[in-house]
Amino acid sequence: MQAEISKYNEAQEELDREICDTLTRIIDEELSEAESKIWHAHPVWFLDGNPIVGFSKQKKGLRLMFWSGADFEEDKLNIRGEKFKDASIFYSAASEIEAKEVKTWLKKAREIQWDYKNIVKRKGKLERLK
Numbered sequence: 001m002q003a004e005i006s007k008y009n010e011a012q013e014e015l016d017r018e019i020c021d022t023l024t025r026i027i028d029e030e031l032s033e034a035e036s037k038i039w040h041a042h043p044v045w046f047l048d049g050n051p052i053v054g055f056s057k058q059k060k061g062l063r064l065m066f067w068s069g070a071d072f073e074e075d076k077l078n079i080r081g082e083k084f085k086d087a088s089i090f091y092s093a094a095s096e097i098e099a100k101e102v103k104t105w106l107k108k109a110r111e112i113q114w115d116y117k118n119i120v121k122r123k124g125k126l127e128r129l130k
Helices: 005-011 014-032 101-113
Strands: 035-039 040-048 050-058 061-066 086-093
Touching: 005 014, 005 040, 014 040, 014 050, 014 061, 014 101, 035 050, 050 101, 061 101
Parallel strands: none
Antiparallel strands: 035 040, 040 050, 050 061, 061 086
């Protein structure tokens, strides 16, 4: 686990820390080639500089977000962004996390990507990478 992300997880309350640690472990295993860091105050994993997946604490719970998740065709990723291609799920306990399901989404995240890395250069226009 990357040190900054470990520090982020440790700063959470116990229930949220369990969710964060579980998600971090699954993501690190499945996306071992990804770069991970704290980005905009939250843990995010990148492939070739493109944000793929991350999580953050919100009022509703712990939000697991996939930047290109709207194209995964997954019913449980039903919190959709209004402007971009992101999709999310909220967790309130680590026991709600189905590792096999998250791994499936992470595989799709590797295969289905929109180019967020160059969104500023393209003046907010997204282009599909994969």
